[in-house]
Each structure stands twice: as structure tokens, then as C-alpha cells.
Amino acid sequence: MDKQKLKTYHLMLLDSSSSMNTVKKSTISGLNEQLQSIKKAEKDFDDQEQIVCFITFGSEVEHSSLWNKKIDSIEDFNDENYTPNGLTALLDAAGIGINKLRNEIKSDLQQRKANVVVTIFTDGEENNSKEYNSTEVSNLIKEVKETGQWTVTFVGCSDNAFEVAQSLGIGRGDTLHYASGDDGTQSAFKTMAKSRYCRSAAYSNCVSKGLDTSSANLGNNFFNNIDLDGTTKKDEYKKDTDKKEKDKS
Numbered sequence: 001m002d003k004q005k006l007k008t009y010h011l012m013l014l015d016s017s018s019s020m021n022t023v024k025k026s027t028i029s030g031l032n033e034q035l036q037s038i039k040k041a042e043k044d045f046d047d048q049e050q051i052v053c054f055i056t057f058g059s060e061v062e063h064s065s066l067w068n069k070k071i072d073s074i075e076d077f078n079d080e081n082y083t084p085n086g087l088t089a090l091l092d093a094a095g096i097g098i099n100k101l102r103n104e105i106k107s108d109l110q111q112r113k114a115n116v117v118v119t120i121f122t123d124g125e126e127n128n129s130k131e132y133n134s135t136e137v138s139n140l141i142k143e144v145k146e147t148g149q150w151t152v153t154f155v156g157c158s159d160n161a162f163e164v165a166q167s168l169g170i171g172r173g174d175t176l177h178y179a180s181g182d183d184g185t186q187s188a189f190k191t192m193a194k195s196r197y198c199r200s201a202a203y204s205n206c207v208s209k210g211l212d213t214s215s216a217n218l219g220n221n222f223f224n225n226i227d228l229d230g231t232t233k234k235d236e237y238k239k240d241t242d243k244k245e246k247d248k249s
Contacts, residue, residue: 004047005046005047005048005049005114006047006048006049006113006115006207006213007048007051007105007114007115008041008048008049008050008114008116008117008199008200009052009053009068009101009105009115009116009117010034010038010050010051010052010053010117010119010196010205011053011055011094011097011098011101011117011118011119012031012034012052012054012118012121013055013056013057013090013094013118013119013120014027014031014055014056014057014082014121014167015053015056015057015058015084015088015090015098015121015122015123015124016056016057016058016062016082016084016086017025017055017057017059017084017085017086017087017088017123017124018058018084018085018086018087019056019084019124019148020071020084020123020185021084021184022181023086023123023180023181023182024079024082024084025182026182026185026189027082027185027189028040028077028078028079028082029186029189030185030186030188030190030192030193031077031082031189032076032077032190033189033190033192033193033205034189034192034193034196035052035071035074035076035077036188036192036193037193037196037197038050038052038071038197038200039202040069040176040197040199041196041197042056042071042072044200044201045200045201045203045204045212046162046166047203047204047207047208048071048108048200048203048204048207049071050070050071051069051071052066052068052069052070052071052074052198053066053068053069053090053097053101054066054067054091055067055096055097056082056093056191057088057089057090057092057093058084058085058086058087058088058089059085059086059087059128060086060089061089061092061093061096061097063100064081065081065176068101068104070153075209076138081184083120084107086127086128087123087127087128088122088126088127088237089126089127089128089129089130090120090125090126090129091129091131091132091133091136091137092128092129092130092131092132092133093120094118094120094132094137094140094168095129095131095132095137095140095238096131096132097118098118098140098141098144098152099140101116102116102144109147109149112212114149115149115150115151115203115216115217115240116144116149116150116151117150117196117199118150118151118152118153118221119153119155119192119196120152120153120154120155120156120190121155121188122155122156122157122158123156123157123158123180124157125158125160125164126159126164130247134167134168137168137192138167138169139169140170141168141169141170142169145217145218146170147214148211148212148213148214148217148218149214149217150217150233151174151199151216151217152169152170152174153170153174153175153176153195153222153223154167154168154170154174154175154176155175155176155178155180155188155192156177157178157179157180157184157185157188158173160180161175161176161177162175162177165207171220172188173219173220173221173222173223173224174220174222174223175223176188176191176192176219176223179193191223193225195222199213199222201214202216214227231243236242
């Protein structure tokens, strides 16, 4: 029954600065690929409820109508609901988004009935935040990750993407660097979609074994467990979890 399901929140923070106009079509297609991945997880893993929280950040941080919405109620993105413009308030988006969701689902988090997968996607670098600085966001990310209920990832195409992610407390295994342009953007979104499904599979495996899902969230490996043939295999997550349990014993 729904009340017994683990809630998996997908907090997607998407760059909507002016530079994203050059890859707008690829970005919209990639966003819809994320939705399809989440819908597939909703269908395949009946022990979870998949929920989407979507934020864009240009010069300002905007909460779209897709905030705290069940995946089966969400329609595809299009030219009208993704319109890039302005600068890049990346730090504000991360600080506002994480704090907003954490406060709203406080009870579920305290009862360990929820996990959050945060994805920060940008084609550039921070240049317009007013409420949060890098240290504050890094401390916030560290705080939520230590609960074992949050996975925070960074996807960027700047040459220093790994350094930026590290400055925010995000490890290399949770960071994806992609090439600028349509091909690189499409590849990044495809990888994100596979990784997103993989994480839900890992949660499902933990639930089936009566384990806390922190073993999945604390691995710093969001972009590692991907089948390059284009299919996802639940047995791989079972094998990985079994190995971790054996290593602990």
C-alpha cells in the first residue's frame, strides 16, 4: 500500500541561463528522458513512490509548477516551460532547493521514509547568487549527506567541473563532466537517466533485504553503476550490495 512505500524525491536543479539557449532542444529532450526514467522506476519498483521537484536557475531561482509532484501527474517539457535567459545563480538554487525540500519533508526524513536524489545541471559557472555562498552550500550538502538519505550530484561542462563539485562537497563518483554542445548535452542526460534508474533499483534492493538505504546514498558512486549496453540489470545492484555486506563482515 502507498503508506508503506519509500518516497524517492528527485530534486532537479537546472541551469536556465542565456547560454543554455544553444542547447535548448537537446535539454528539453533530455529532461523528458529523465521523466521517462522516473516513470519506468515507478512501474518497476512497486516499493517506491517517485516524486519530482524541479527548479530552474538563471538570474533568479524559479520554482516551477513541477514541485513535489508525483511522477504520474507530470507531462513532458516543451518550449513554453523551459525558456533560458539571464545569468547563473547556481549557489542560490542549491541552497534554496535543498532547504525548501528538507523543511517540507522533515517528518518523512526523520522517520526514514524518504530519500532524495539531487542533480545540479549547468553548462557554466556561478555568477549571480545573492543568498548563498560556496561555503554555505558546501556545509548544507555535507549536513544532508551525513544523514544517509541524500545523494547530491553535479553535472557540468566547464573545464573545472570536478573542482567546482569538490568545492561543494560532491565527490568524483557523483560528478559528471560532459562536452559542450548538443551531442555532449544529450549524452549527459542519457547517463543521468540511467543513473537515476539505477539508484531506484539500489533502493529497492535495500528495501527487499530490510536494509537502510544509506548504503546506497553513501557510496559516492551515482555515475558508476551503469550498464553500457543500454539496459539496467537489477542483479548488478544485488551483487554490489552483497559485496559491501561481505566486506563489512
